[in-house]
Amino acid sequence: MKLERAALDFVCMEEVEEKLDLSRDDRESLERTARAKVKDPGAPLPLRSRLEIRRNPRRKNTYLYDYQFVRRDGKTEEKRVLLERNGKKAPSPDPPPRLGAFSYSDVLLAPIRLLDESTQAFYSYRLLGPDSVFGTDAWILEVVPRAKGVARYLGGRIWLRRDDSSVLRIEWDPATFGHYEEIIARAESYKAMPEVRSVTDFGFEKNGLRFPSSDLTEEAYRDADGKLFVRARTQITYKDYKFFSVETSSTFKK
Structure with missing residues (x-):
């Protein structure tokens, strides 16, 4: 299977919508429960990687960015310019705000990190079977990091287009996000079951290369009565x- 990589420069518009509801949180209780599940309860709880949850009021925000991405010779440079905040023009210069819930800066390089030959030793792979996405025939590939609890190595399921093995979709395994014990602690505090999902779609294609079209991450909990709290x-x-510029190279070996 081939993995399209590129020496590329591009710009795009990036629209971000964030919703956060901490109405059920009991911060002290959550921290006590989380500490009870780690090896060193006396150590400070580290920051999240994919999930970056902070103490904020209930809110909804939207942001519009001019995003530039450059990758050459294995080196990556990203630049975001905030154009609008909640529908209003952002003052210049205005630093990008830190989101209250999720980090998404790894989206563009996600397929390379999961499938590139240089990282394959850190994962185990299993072909689950055929499926379709975007009306396109695909294979589902399960990717499981060999190192458990290391946020650098995420896992999940990848939809690969049958004819060229390009990545169509990634459904991330939230248990590999790092510090997932905080999610479990929160679920116990809520007396609910966690339902966390994170999906990246690669719906845009250019010269045989696929690029993200959307990324959704949701942290939700289902009560015993079936009610879902997001x-x-x-x-x-x-x-x-x-x-x-777009150039192709690289091969993913089974």
Whole structure:
């Protein structure tokens, strides 16, 4: 199977919608429960990687960015310019706000990190079977990190297009996000079951390369009576891609 990589420059519009509801949180109780599940209860709880949950009031925010991405010779440079905040023009210069719930900066390089030959030794792979996405025939590949609890190595299921093995979709395994014990602690505090989902769609194609079209991460909990409480939800939409150069290389070996 081939993994398209690129020496590429592009810009696009990045729309971010964030919803956060901490109405059920009891911070002290959550921290006590989380500490009871780690090896060193006396150590400070580290920051999250994929999930970056902080103490904020209930809120909804939208952001529009001019996003530039450059990758050459294995080196990556990202630049975001905030254009609008909650529908209003952002002052210049205005630093990008830190989201209250989820980090999504790893979206663009996600397929490379999961499938590139240089990282394959850190994962185990299993072909689950055929499926379809975007009306396209695909194979589902399960990717499981060999190192448990290391946020650097995320896992999940990947939809690969049958004819060229390009990545169509990634459904992330939330248990590999790092510090998932905080999610479990929160579920126990809520007396509910966690239902965390994170999906990245690669719906845009250019010269045989696929790029993200959307990224959704949602932290939700289902009560015993079946009611779903959504604590945090971040939806990112990528559009208006403009490319400066695209070259292909690299192969993913079974």
